[in-house]
Amino acid sequence: MTTTQYLLEMEGISKSFPGVQALDNVTLNVRPGTVHALMGENGAGKSTLMKCLFGIYSPEAGEIRMNGQKLHLPDSRAALGSGISMIHQELHPVPHRSVMENIWLGRLPLRGFRPFRFVDGKKMFRDTEKLFKELDMDIKPDTIIGKLSVSKIQSIEIAKAVSYNAKVIVMDEPTSSLTGNEVEHLFRIIAGLKRRGVAIIYISHKMEEILRISDEVTIMRDGRQIGTWDAKDLTTDLIISRMVGRDLTQRYPERANVPGDVLLKVEDFTSPIPKSFRNVSFELRKGEILGVGGLVGAQRTELIEALFGIRSLSSGRLTLRGKPIKIRRPVDAIRHKMALLTEERRVTGIFPVLSVLENTVVANQKRYEKPYFILEDNKRREDTDRSINRLSVKTPSMKTQIRYLSGGNQQKVLLARWLLTEPDILLLDEPTRGIDVGAKFEIYTIIADLAAQGKSIIMISSEMPELLGMSDRIAVMSEGSLTGIVDGATATEEEIMRLAAQHTA
Amino acid sequence: MNVTVKNTKAFLTDYAIYVVLAVLIIGITLTDPSFLSLSTLTNILHQNSTKAIIALGAAFVLITGGVDLSAGRVVGLSAVISASMVQLSDYPQKFFPHLNELPIIVPVLLAVLAGLVVGLINGLIVSKLHVPPFITTLGTMVIVLGINSLYFDMPPNNSQPIGGLRSSFTKWGSGTFEIGSFSLPYLVIIAIIVAVICWVIFNKTRLGKNMYAIGGNVQAAHVSGINVGRNLLWIYSIAGALYGLAGVLEAAKSGGASNGYGNMYELDAIAACVVGGVSTTGGIGTVPGVMAGVMIFGVINYGLTFIGVNPNWQLIIKGLIIVSAVGFDVRKYLAKK
Numbered sequence: 001m002t003t004t005q006y007l008l009e010m011e012g013i014s015k016s017f018p019g020v021q022a023l024d025n026v027t028l029n030v031r032p033g034t035v036h037a038l039m040g041e042n043g044a045g046k047s048t049l050m051k052c053l054f055g056i057y058s059p060e061a062g063e064i065r066m067n068g069q070k071l072h073l074p075d076s077r078a079a080l081g082s083g084i085s086m087i088h089q090e091l092h093p094v095p096h097r098s099v100m101e102n103i104w105l106g107r108l109p110l111r112g113f114r115p116f117r118f119v120d121g122k123k124m125f126r127d128t129e130k131l132f133k134e135l136d137m138d139i140k141p142d143t144i145i146g147k148l149s150v151s152k153i154q155s156i157e158i159a160k161a162v163s164y165n166a167k168v169i170v171m172d173e174p175t176s177s178l179t180g181n182e183v184e185h186l187f188r189i190i191a192g193l194k195r196r197g198v199a200i201i202y203i204s205h206k207m208e209e210i211l212r213i214s215d216e217v218t219i220m221r222d223g224r225q226i227g228t229w230d231a232k233d234l235t236t237d238l239i240i241s242r243m244v245g246r247d248l249t250q251r252y253p254e255r256a257n258v259p260g261d262v263l264l265k266v267e268d269f270t271s272p273i274p275k276s277f278r279n280v281s282f283e284l285r286k287g288e289i290l291g292v293g294g295l296v297g298a299q300r301t302e303l304i305e306a307l308f309g310i311r312s313l314s315s316g317r318l319t320l321r322g323k324p325i326k327i328r329r330p331v332d333a334i335r336h337k338m339a340l341l342t343e344e345r346r347v348t349g350i351f352p353v354l355s356v357l358e359n360t361v362v363a364n365q366k367r368y369e370k371p372y373f374i375l376e377d378n379k380r381r382e383d384t385d386r387s388i389n390r391l392s393v394k395t396p397s398m399k400t401q402i403r404y405l406s407g408g409n410q411q412k413v414l415l416a417r418w419l420l421t422e423p424d425i426l427l428l429d430e431p432t433r434g435i436d437v438g439a440k441f442e443i444y445t446i447i448a449d450l451a452a453q454g455k456s457i458i459m460i461s462s463e464m465p466e467l468l469g470m471s472d473r474i475a476v477m478s479e480g481s482l483t484g485i486v487d488g489a490t491a492t493e494e495e496i497m498r499l500a501a502q503h504t505a
Numbered sequence: 506m507n508v509t510v511k512n513t514k515a516f517l518t519d520y521a522i523y524v525v526l527a528v529l530i531i532g533i534t535l536t537d538p539s540f541l542s543l544s545t546l547t548n549i550l551h552q553n554s555t556k557a558i559i560a561l562g563a564a565f566v567l568i569t570g571g572v573d574l575s576a577g578r579v580v581g582l583s584a585v586i587s588a589s590m591v592q593l594s595d596y597p598q599k600f601f602p603h604l605n606e607l608p609i610i611v612p613v614l615l616a617v618l619a620g621l622v623v624g625l626i627n628g629l630i631v632s633k634l635h636v637p638p639f640i641t642t643l644g645t646m647v648i649v650l651g652i653n654s655l656y657f658d659m660p661p662n663n664s665q666p667i668g669g670l671r672s673s674f675t676k677w678g679s680g681t682f683e684i685g686s687f688s689l690p691y692l693v694i695i696a697i698i699v700a701v702i703c704w705v706i707f708n709k710t711r712l713g714k715n716m717y718a719i720g721g722n723v724q725a726a727h728v729s730g731i732n733v734g735r736n737l738l739w740i741y742s743i744a745g746a747l748y749g750l751a752g753v754l755e756a757a758k759s760g761g762a763s764n765g766y767g768n769m770y771e772l773d774a775i776a777a778c779v780v781g782g783v784s785t786t787g788g789i790g791t792v793p794g795v796m797a798g799v800m801i802f803g804v805i806n807y808g809l810t811f812i813g814v815n816p817n818w819q820l821i822i823k824g825l826i827i828v829s830a831v832g833f834d835v836r837k838y839l840a841k842k
Contacts, residue, residue, distance in 0.1 A: 308728075310727070310728065329732075330727060330728055330729070330730045331730045331732060333730075334730040340728060342728055347722075347724060347725075348722075348724045348725050348727075348728045349725055349728070350722065350725060351717075351718055351721030351722045351725055351726075351788065352721065352722065352788075353721050353784070353788040353789055354717060354718065354721045354788060358714065358717065358718070362714070362718050362726075362729045362731070363729040363730050365711045365714055365715070366711065368711075369711055373710045373711065373712070374705070374709045374710060375709050375710060375711060375714065377709070417729070
């Protein structure tokens, strides 16, 4: 048994939930000092498998071995103790405490003798400094963690994993909120971890990244393992076809329509916050898809949320169909037939404990009101049913709490919610973030259809191919300013990158 | 075999609180078989009607993710207000010596209105000043007690318990509706009507749906075009009005009132809600659940006294039930392992 070449072996793992076989006899073998990519559509079982590894779920069948030794993982503490760490997609630091306290949380160094033992701040500071130096990170250990950027907090999480002497580190979509430079820094840290013999299980939907940094790739579909390949034998198309189980001939739908007259005119939009967006002006035409590109921190979300009345303006004029309008609250925007799909699905989108039905109809309740304030249940159910079918949402029933759906299906429900309000203008903020390839294409098709029906769309995206593949025009922002608007058909990635980096040092 | 064990376990987790209730009833009945009777049922219902109305008010606020500590003191305020205006004209210690007999509806509406105004103020503070509900209602709880005590202390009453209420008022608290040999207290009928109205609001109106949405995710509610502030105003006001109504009925039931009425009722109401499955983090809760929660405490109070359990032990049993009920409930909603 000890002659194994694998560091971590997960063999024959099965796990079911009421009504779903989430994992069916899945095997994942990871070699030391390698990056092992785990790929699959949302709902393929990646997260469930990782939760089994991290002791959050207990599998019904199968064995997990580290260096040939069988592991018993009743909880995540046991997983940490066995050298398994996980960098979650959404980070949960304790925001008002220092970097070092966050790292040593739960095992703070103590000095003195029982029962008079106190936290040894100096040792904690030194240990943290040493840890950061090893990982080539430049962060002061006593900074309050909430003041740092997402990418810094993420690298701190990685440092924390290293401080646990982790032999296996799981990274779930680690680059989803990082800028180009930050991604490079993450990759340098990963290279360093590989040299130390650490195995990394890397979950991502970004093909370019996977092909660049991984050594082996395991692909899952519908709770089963499709296979494991050397990364050098794979191409983007091969991965996609194995993930979705069919050949995807094109990644973006054909666009049929030509944009019409100007529908919405945004002039001189400026935020009261100094470093946020300023003097932004653009036009949106009927049936147009206007992409909004830029780096993280370009204030695109802030701009679009101001447009929807969530954030305030210090100046700015808005003209809809030639008439000046004012939007102070989301209700105003909805009255003007606008809809906003927010970037943070979990924070500002879904109502986790409410049913798919309630989540679908929530922005549209007024229309179901009969006399005496009573809601028409049948219409609510019919509309939900129609939406679920139209967007092919996968859910056991419309009474299921939405938190049990996969990310892609949650996103479809949110899209359905806004489509029910019959908007003329859709503001989509990273509409395919964290969504798998198959569902992405479905969402692109829906967006293209909407444009063909004459709806106007503003789509923020950090994925270049998506911007170029979908947009009629692309507005590029940098550090709060609009640096240019380019034609979607002729623009190149280089052109967009140049505009996006114009104001950055 | 394995499946049966698992199902039994799942059943016990899901319906733990009803199992506890059944065990209690069986235990009490074994000790004294005369417990199982129609009069026991009507007694328990009569005793808990006002509590049910308060608990429903508290449920509105809890489902939005808030909490209302002012409930008990609002009950006291409206009890005193209504009682002070429905005394017999020849009663020697009148609160308003020169007040003629008013139509009953006037003091009742004034008292309910007082509750509604306190609720409205709670709602304004929560939604406009963004003070957390716990702090807001802690503040108004104390303020309402102060106001009530000042009113109660006004000469010539000088903090004397208010008595001598007209029978046209007290009949609503102690009278019954006769169906053959069975007599159903008016209080129970009123509580049932209130519960039905609440059920309709919860399940069939925009306000109810918005209440669940606000408790489920307030930011998403805002983005979805729900006017969170206005909905909270309505919800706190309705809750306040329900406490006001309960206060009126308490005065009618006991035939009097003092400023100490309703003390700590908010905690009973919150306990009944959480035992009945209302989530303290918001977004979850049903009217039948709240009613079940109220009944569980009703049976405990009545039943344990019926068989002569020491009241101090009753407190301990109630506390254990609150904690274990929520403990089981939380397990139900946690990721199923």
